[in-house]
Amino acid sequence: MKTYLSHGGGINSWALYLYLIEQGKIPGEDFEAVFVNHGTDWPETYEYMQMMIDHGYPVTVIKPVNKYGSTVYERCLNRRIIPNRGRRWCTKEYKV
Numbered sequence: 438m439k440t441y442l443s444h445g446g447g448i449n450s451w452a453l454y455l456y457l458i459e460q461g462k463i464p465g466e467d468f469e470a471v472f473v474n475h476g477t478d479w480p481e482t483y484e485y486m487q488m489m490i491d492h493g494y495p496v497t498v499i500k501p502v503n504k505y506g507s508t509v510y511e512r513c514l515n516r517r518i519i520p521n522r523g524r525r526w527c528t529k530e531y532k533v
Contacts, residue, residue, distance in 0.1 A: 440469075441471055442468070442469070444470045445472070451489070454470060469495075472486055472499070473501065474498055
């Protein structure tokens, strides 16, 4: 069974990733770290993710496909809505 690490690009995700390497749990064919590029992270997050990938830490980067736009910003503009923590559509449509 394959194990996935939902990698947010931040310090906690990297700490867990490096801990799993240290424990001998990864890398392996049955493990995959996944980062969702939903277009709303800080530019430094994307730069840091690329730097880590370039240094040999494999992370699969996926970009959501949504009929209203490929980023949260595009969806907000196209639907004329604002993000709402209570509705949780960002997580449902762009992260999961």
